[in-house]
Amino acid sequence: MGILSEFISSYFLWRDPMIVGAVSGAVCGFLGVYVVLRRIIFVSAALTQISNFGVALSFYLEGLGMGVLSSFIHPFILSTVLTSLAAVFFAMKRDFSRISQEGVIGFGFLIASGAVIILGDRITKGAHDIANILFGNAVVVDPGDVYIIPAVALAALVIHIVFYKDFVFVSFDEETARLFKYPVRTLNTAVLITIAVVVAVATRALGALPVFSFLALPPLTSLFLTERLKLVFALSVIIGALSAALGYFFSFVLSIPTGASMAVSASAFFILGLLWREVKVRT
């Protein structure tokens, strides 16, 4: 009880990161349903690493002293642009000279991961930030993130509500969508760009590990719990938000890294969901 009351009384410390974490968890949980159902979990891993690369590159270029260009190399802008470009590339290009799309996504993940480490080694001023982005440590967030992340999340959700039937259709049966003259490529690109932009802003605030966790684990957990697609989306939003909030809570009271705590919380929901499913199947 003492821990809880201490936590509540210090709300001014955790209010902003809690908002940013819960909103990121919710929106990533929602978008992650597409990631899981399209079987492109590795795309979200690659996008989080490319977002990291954008942030690291921004720090590196800033260290070089780019003067008036500094506003263009802001971590937020650079990571969003690079992640969106990667999403467009993954959406547009399916055939890579006998190499599967998955192989090229793996290439994107690995080169971005390697580049982040190399750039991190070259950055002195922002080395601590690079470590936080790689492993996630959203103890505190930039004040602007309290507005930017909910705004981006709201924009993504509005797009997904308006085009819900179309995004589900092209995800489930692309061939028939093409037969119906649906703009399949545009819709696929729109799905990936919304994921990319959310990944870029959420990764900068929380780190790659929790963002990747929120994109994969809440949707997988929801698929254990229900066979209704709309309910999968709703549960995934709730589990994503709860994973972030509980992760932050345990990080605060146990003094453990925040990003890792959020990922473990999401994993705990996954294990509970799996157990629930196993019990249901056997009874």
Add this chain to the structure above:
Amino acid sequence: MPNLIELEDVTIGYENKGMLGPLNLAIEKGQFWGILGPNGSGKSTLLKTILGLLPAVSGSVKTSDGTVFGYVPQSEKFDPLFPVSVGEIVTMGRYSRVRPGKNLTVSDMDYITSSLEKTGILHLKDRTFRSLSGGEKQRALLARAIAGEPDVLVLDEPTASVDVKGETQIMELVQGVKSDDGLTVLMVSHFINTVTEYADRIILIDKDSGYFKAGGKSEVLTDHNLSTFFGLGAGSGII
């Protein structure tokens, strides 16, 4: 254009590599075409080229303006991970008439309900698609195809995963909606008996031997062709 679909000197294939051609074909409104051939003969490639899902390597595929297709793919192609209900799947068939970003109207919902009723699966509308039997899945996909009020009904191996009783039921349903709505039907099948019983026109295709013949049943299913492509002796009684 008097014909609903016309293929003029079309070569079918993948990635600009010709597989078979040049092919010429004219499909008129109200005809029932069966596409027959051995495994890997190019049946699906031909079907996808006709539908515009695959570009022709050369030649032209012309479809009459405003033609709406209803498509019954093989049920195995759908990912069982997707938790969609029968009602949701059938609703997708109506999207041929509802553009992206637009919502379905009450009239659209009436067509969807009517399609579920016609195929006898209204009671299954809340079940998940993946939990259905082979025959129920084919009925659901047929309901989806007719929900869009198509001009052309396209079926890819519609009876591949059903038993004999289910096969008859599916084909009677297809015949029923064809007659009721005056549809044109294109059906790919391995089952020569099914095709010859219901289709009035046959396409026999085999890319390996470069064979393509389209026309009336007696014209295409000659003793020579039945023997060559299906190993059936003369007087097999297929026709």
